[in-house]
Amino acid sequence: MRPGGPPPDTRRMDHHAALHAGFRWHVPEHFNIAEVCAARWARERPGSVAIRYEHEDGRAARFTYADLQANANRLSNALRRLGVQRGDRVAIVMPQRFETAVANIAVAQLGAVAMPLSMLFGPDALEYRLQHSEAVVAIVDESAIANLRDARPQCAALRHVIAAGEAAGKGDLDWAAALEAERAEFTAVKTKADEAAVLIYTSGTTGPPKGALIPHRALIGNLTGFVCSQNWFPQDDAVFWSPADWAWTGGLMDALLPTLYFGGQIVAFQGRFGAERALELMARHGVTHTFLFPTALKAMMKAVPAPRERYPLRLRAIMSAGEAVGDAVFAWCRDALGVTVNEMFGQTEINYIVGNCGRFVDEQGREHPGWPARPGSMGRAYPGHRIAVIDDEGRECPRGTPGDVAVHRLDVHGHPDPVFFLGYWKNDEATRAKFTGDPANSWCRTGDTAVMDEDGYLWYQGRSDDVFKAAGYRIGPSEVENCLVKHPAVANAAVVPKPDKERGAVVKAYVVLAPGFAPGETLVEELQRHVRGKLAPYEYPKEIEFIAALPMTTTGKVQRKVLRLQEEERARTAAGAH
Structure with a gap:
């Protein structure tokens, strides 16, 4: 026995080790997010529901994978007609709605780079990102059209604005008219896995935002974390929802794209977050899997202490990230929601790298064991990722000693980890500063401080600053x-x-x-x-x-x-x- 506690659960500890030992990355030379998230499902089961849309005013609709692909094909043709080339940046400034998913798929299969931008950005924030990225087209709805129009005069590269939803008539081209004029067939560009797919500007609190350039292969690198944090996703009746904005990594790479990758259903809710509204939404749609920020969970915990007494919830998995969950919220999720929350840790540049995984028993009675979450811990490395806590010189810290959480370029078998970003857009110095050691055989620092215990669990201390x-x-x-x-x-x-x-x-x-x-x-x-x-x-x-x-x-x-x-x-x- 260890001093001060029970012996470790060796069966579960061995399972985590076995997952790492038996796991191998398979990254093809050619890979495209649009193909794996939409096109293949449109071919194999076109009538399956992809997106359940709901507006806060009560409007609702359901869209199949065939709908998603046909609309994406039309938009790809429209963008090509506007002169969008392989590698060009296309800004997408819309909330959770069907058109946002369509735009991401259309840009990816065109070989261009999607640049999701928050609808909450004011004119100055939009101007900086549009200027810095040299975006050539912006797709925007009523939530941000006014601010985008204010920013546009200073954005010389921005040639066209496509107006969607209630913004119709306020851009250069209306979404509905543009798609109606195009064919529903499109031959996708054959992109390499290493090609850029997404440009996301990090939400730092100091200095100007940095644009993290994300390759198509990064989605592959996210999948082990998504599967584990959602207690062995996919499941046949799974319905996913998260309030995370699809303009950010948390919404795009942790919710929308991985759900579509597995051919699942995702709820797109266009409206403001509210604690009771979130519980009502999850009950109404039979949501089984979710990603909720700690701030959202805290609001729900305070507003509805006993949610299962009021809402017929079907939740099986909750992932949380962005801040430390803490044992108060952890206990509430376990006791009041009936689900052990799985903390996850990652960032835009290297996402979904550390977390927890719950047990799941499938319909055939087969058990898929995970590893037990420990209240207050960020969890352990997901399969395929080599994680350490390092000091200022890049040396691994002794267990129990605080240091910088870092991810190695190579996994435990010495193979390249596909989760890594390509670098910061037009900022080589910042890219170099992110890594410690030889570029091909180096640690990437997250900027977050933690302690690793003897079992490999990380305990968050805070941002380094x-x-x-x-x-x-x-x-x-x-x-x-x-x-x-x-x-x-x-x-x-x-x-x-x-x-x-x-x-x-x-x-x-x-x-x-x-x-x-x-x-x-x-x-x-x-x-x-x-x-x-x-x-x-x-x-x-x-x-x-x-x-x-x-x-x-x-x-x-x-x-x-x-x-x-x-x-x-x-x-x-x-x-x-x-």
């Missing part, structure tokens, strides 16, 4: 935030250092209150006692500030950098006043 020292102690904000969220008064929290003359910094928490609670000194003291009683004495927040909403990226990550800079500016102002 989020971890800080207070009075000489190293503070990982996620642990304190997780503790705060366990209190019924706290809906969400962010922890940052507040500059302090004597101690260098003190722990400060920004807290969003749950409905029914009011700020005040009494509550501050109660929250401080709550943390002090559960964590180390040096970790409790010396100061708490109540805030209506935390600054968030459009991918649902807390922007601690914004709050940290605010604290630094306040400190400078206070020093100047003296």
Whole structure:
């Protein structure tokens, strides 16, 4: 027995090791996302439902794989008529809707590069990305047409705007008219697996966004993580839904494309996220598999403590990523939703690399064992990925020592891992800085700090630039935030250092209150006692500030950098006043 705990579950531990030992990547020379996600299913079972569309105003429709492919063929022909060439960037600025899926398939089979952009971007954000990428066409609906039109005069390369949905009449060409004029047959370009398929600009909190160029083969690299995190997807009656915007890796590569790759059904919901609305939607469509950000799970946990008493849910798997889930949310998912949440870790450049996998018994009674999720842990390496925690010099850290989570170019068998991005668009220096060692035999740093335990589980400490020292102690904000969220008064929290003359910094928490609670000194003291009683004495927040909403990226990550800079500016102002 190990000190302080039960013996390891060797059967499950061996299963994880066996998966890695027996796994081999198969990456063909030629590979195209459109072929594997739409064309083959349109040939083999054209009447199968691909997308269940629902608008928040009640409109709904279902589209088959035949519908998806026929519309994609028409759009590919229209784009080619507009002069789009192999390798050209085509911006897609739309929410979850059928046209968004069509656009991604059409651009891929044309051999062009899809550039998904969030409908939440303002004119400046759109202008930067359209300019920097030199996009030649933009496809946009009513959600972003006004902002795109404001940005367009500064985007010299942007030759055409295709207006979809209620944006009709506000672009150079209307979606419906453009597709109606084209044939429903198209001969796809024969792309190589290494060719660029997608350009996604990362949602960093410092400096200008960087465009990560993703090859077609990266979808293959995502599949082991998707299958495992969804408890052995696919299953015959599987229905997938996630509120993650299809403009981001979390929506495109973790939801839409892998679901279509397996010929599954995905729900496209066009509307704002709401905790009760999400549960209603999942019940109505019989959703079996989902990806929910921790912020979404926290909102659901606070709004509907006992969801199965109100909603006939069919959930079998929940994957979560973007922030640490924490054991409070983990316990709620297990007890209230009846599903053990599988944390996943990855990023735009190298996605779906670490996580957990639950057990599944198929209709024939065959067991597909995974490996047990541990509350608070990011999980272990998915099959096909070689993961380590490394120090500043690129050396692997001893188990239990914090370091930078990194992925090796080669898997455990010495073969290239297909999950890697091609590089940052027009930024070779940033691409080189991402890797440590020989380019062909190197570690790629994620910029996230974690500890790896003796069993290979990773325990998240925070972004490398989020971890800080207070009075000489190293503070990982996620642990304190997780503790705060366990209190019924706290809906969400962010922890940052507040500059302090004597101690260098003190722990400060920004807290969003749950409905029914009011700020005040009494509550501050109660929250401080709550943390002090559960964590180390040096970790409790010396100061708490109540805030209506935390600054968030459009991918649902807390922007601690914004709050940290605010604290630094306040400190400078206070020093100047003296």
